[in-house]
């Protein structure tokens with residue numbers, strides 16, 4: 001964990017976190033309007049099909065001339081495996097918006113990336129794949145924050161996935177965080193969960209994320225896909 005901790009201490013996320021007043025972690029009141037940092041903020045969100053429980057790693061509230069901004073920060077410790085060679089893979093412009101200072105904004109609705117063949121993906125592709133797995137979670141957090149903090153109704157909501165290895169921030173595209181989109185994503189996710197009780201409802205979806213999957217050792221389809229798409233020379 002030490003390298004991850006060092007990355008965090010050197011990150012822009014840490015600078016932003018350090019710049020605002022800290023709120024006591026236990027039994028602290030909900031954010032009411034002032035700047036501050038809330039850590040391990042638990043929430044309970046009631047939806048038509050069920051109740052969603054969650055804990056937000058860090059909630060950062062700041063005010064600028066443009067108004068209030070709520071930043072939802074979620075730390076990810078899974079290792080991002082990618083090709084560190086200088087050979088860039090071509091990406092359509094809209095997929096990663098405004099790369100700036102190690103930060104990426106992703107829009108997952110573009111056409112799918114081509115499959116990597118016998119090599120790791122580029123950093124951008126690896127980040128896109130990893131972040132895509134967390135899109136619904138982040139939309140749920142954004143929905144919870146909006147519903148549970150009515151005093152911030154007009155605030156800008158921003159989501160940051162901080163991948164501590166290799167210390168890169170990824171931000172979900174604004175359109176994915178629109179209230180209606182978040183509501184739809186959460187409700188559809190709940191509906192899929194409720195009506196998908198048979199294993200046949202959860203077909204394996206092999207993709208670059210298989211390399212980072214905790215179930216790879218017991219997933220035959222995932223193992224086969226990794227063997228076919230990455231040579232042993234690429235393994236590190």
Ligand code: SF4
Nearest residue numbers: 204205210213219222
């Ligand atoms: S290894 Fe298997 S279970 Fe894991 S992501 Fe890949 S297909 Fe899904």
